[in-house]
Amino acid sequence: MAPAPYTSALAQQLSRDVLDRFMRYVRIDTQSRRDRDSSPSTPGQLELGRLLVEELQGLGLGDAELDEHGYVMATVPPSPESARAAPVVGLIAHMDTSPDAPGRGVEPIVHRGYDGGVIELPLGGTRLNPETMPELRSKLGHDIVTASGDTLLGADDKAGVAEIMAAVAHLAAHPELPRPTLRVGFTPDEEIGMGASLFDLGRYGADCAYTLDGSELGELQDESFGALEALLTIHGVEVHPGVAKGKLISALRLAAKVIDALPMELSPERTDGREGFIHPYELTATAGTAQIRAILRDFDEDRLEGYARLLERTVREALADSPRATYELELRRQYRNMRKYLDAAPEVLAAAEEAIRAEGIEPRRTPIRGGTDGSLLSEKGLPTPNLFTGGHEYHSAREWASVQEMAAAAATIVRLAEVWTRSRYAEAMGLRPARAWG
Ligand SMILES: [Zn+2]
DSSP: OOOOOOSHHHHHHHHHHHHHHHHHHHTTTBBBOSSSSSSSHHHHHHHHHHHHHHHHHHHHHHEEOOOOOOOEEEOOOOOOGGGTTTOOEEEEOOOOOTSSOOSSSSOEEOOOOOSSSSSSSTTOOOEOOTOOHHHHHTTOOEEEEEESSSSSHHHHHHHHHHHHHHHHHHHOOOOTTTTOOOEEEEESGGGGGGGTTTOHHHHHSSSSEEEEESSSSTTEEEEEOOEEEEEEEOBBBBBOOOOOOOOOBBBHHHHHHHHHHHGGGGGGGGGOOOOOEEEEEEEOOOOSSSEEEEEEESSHHHHHHHHHHHHHHHHHHHTTTTTEEEEEEEEHHHHEOHHHHHTTTTHHHHHHHHHHHHHHHOEEEEESSSHHHHHHHHHTTOOOEEESSSSSSSTSTTOOOEEEEEEHHHHHHHHHHHHTHHHHHHHHTTTTTTTTOO
C-alpha cells in the first residue's frame, strides 16, 4: 500500500522528529496517582520533566525550567517584526498518563502503512478492530503506533508533548519563520484533575493558550463538561448478626439501594453528545459504614445543579425507612464548562481555525465529554481551547496514534504561531481587559 499522504510537506518534514520524541517519552512511566500528597503525584513525571527541560535547553530555550511542583515552562522568543504587537501565546500538554490502565513498561510498536485489517498486539490478546473503531477505519495507509497490548500507550498526552516539542524545535531551527512570544507549559497530574491547580499563571504570562490534548484530526474543542464530585458517607448501626433482629441497620445495603435508585438513563453508558450523567464509580462498604464516590457531569450549569439535587433527594428517600442511619453528602467543584470564557475571546478560536485550515484540514468544533487543563485555566483568565493530537482510544490497552496526524498537529502549531503575528489577531487580543491574575 502507498503511504498515506501527509497533510502538508511541513507535516511530512516534522513527522520523523515527532515520532522519535513520542517513542522516547512514552517509555517513561508517568502514570499519576489519585489521592496525591505532593505535586507531582509520582516521580516518573519529574523524570520526563527533567528530560524535556534538557531537550528545550538543547534547542536554545535557555530559560527552560522545572519548578518545585513539577511544571515545565520555557520561552520561544518572538521574531523581530512581531515583537511589539503580538500577544504571548501558550502551548500546553500534560506529562502524566491515566491511572485507569497499566502504564509501566510501555513498549511502543509502529505498524507502517495500515492495511485496514485487525491489528493484533503481541500481549494480552489485545486487538484493534476497525469494526468497533470507526476512527481507525479512516486511517488506511497511516503509520499506527500502539503499545504492546498489556499497557496503555500514553498518546494521552505524550502525543501533545511530542507535537509541541517538534514544532518548537522547528521554529528554533528556522528563526526566519514569524512567531509571537510562545510559552511552552507541560503540566503534571492532569489525569487526576490537578493539572491546572498549581499552574503559576503570573509566571507563565501568556495572553491565551492552547492545550494539545484532543484526538481526531482537525478537532478544536471550545467546550468541556462542568464537573462536580460527590462523596457520600452512610453510617449504619452495627450489631452482632446473631442478635441483630430489629437493631442492625446495614450501611452496605443502604448504599446499594442508593445506587440502584439512581436513574439508569443518566449513566455514562446510556448518554452521549451533549447529555450529562451521574456516575457512581467507587463503593467501599461494611455493615457499619459505606462510602460512594460519584462524578456529576453536564455542559449546562443548571442541569448539573439539578443532578446534585437529584442525588441528595435519592439519598434521603433511600434512607427514609431507616431513621437511625445517618449520612453526609459532600459535593466538590472540579471544573466548569470553559465555553463562556472562550466566548469572551473569540479571536483565540478564530486563530486556531485559521491555522488548521492553513494545514489543509477542515476544523471541527466539538465539545469535550470531560475536562482538560484548559477548563480551569480558562476560568482563571487564560482562554485555553483544546486542539487535536491524533491519539485515540485513550486510557486503555487499545490506545493508538497516527504518525501522520501527530505530524499534522505539529505543523498546525507552526502555522498557529504565524497566524498570531498577523495584526488583526494581535489587535483583537490587545482590546481585552487586563488579565484577571494581574
Ligand atoms: Zn489528556
